[in-house]
Amino acid sequence: MYEVTIRKSFAAAHLLREIGGKCEGLHGHNFIVEISAAAAELNEEGLLIDFRLLKRWTDEVLEELDHKYLNELPFFKDMNPSSEQIARFLYERIGEKAKPAKTPLSRVTVWETENARVSYSL
Template sequence: MRYEITKRFKFEAGHRVWKQNLSSGKGAKLMADEIPPNPCINIHGHSYKVEVTVGSDKLNEQEMVIDFYHIKSALKDLIDNQLDHSFIIDKNDPLFPKFKENFGFLKLTVVDFCPTAEALAKYIYDFLEDKLREAGLLDEIKVVSVTIWETETGKAVYKGK
């Protein structure tokens, strides 16, 4: 892409990384002999920061890739109405049935993946790509990447295909 723009968003949400197991998988080889706890299995929350980058090889008639307002508008429902101040839970999480039964009065965002920062970045990427496709803009404007800052020191980036 010759031209790229980035729009930032923020939202507050809780989640649980129910698949976390620090003592197995690729990363376990980096640890000492001690077996640490798996803190992200617990229910917790973040002040997420999201950076969405879109690009095009040519500018539109207003000499823009697309107006920042249009990117904000495309993501408003997802970020402001669904994700913000919700609990993001995987419908495959073993706790989901009990959580839904006992805490169904809470604002839940039910997804079909373990809500890690990486998976949430892809989720937002796919959502925006679908919006651009529905508007007939996907030939002109591409989603370049979605970056999710889960903490001040930890981010995940999804760049797509």
């Protein structure tokens, strides 16, 4: 099995409702995200996927989050914009962009801090 992973970052603000503690207040993070795609076979060019494609799709989706107040975005309107939900959002949105290339995402990891991360995969 081959796996390709890229790393990107974005900055955003959020608050987490009804969890108790200081994260209920407005605060921000410089998130690091890792987007991974995997497959057993390589394409005709000997690649799993061109890194540039995966980076472009990720950049397009991260534009929706970068320097935004996540609680106000439609996807997060009825849920806490936790790192878990951010990972799922990225997996779904970037995964849609990857479908025509027939390169399934294997995992999305969101680092909220250098010591705390969450991963989402199917």
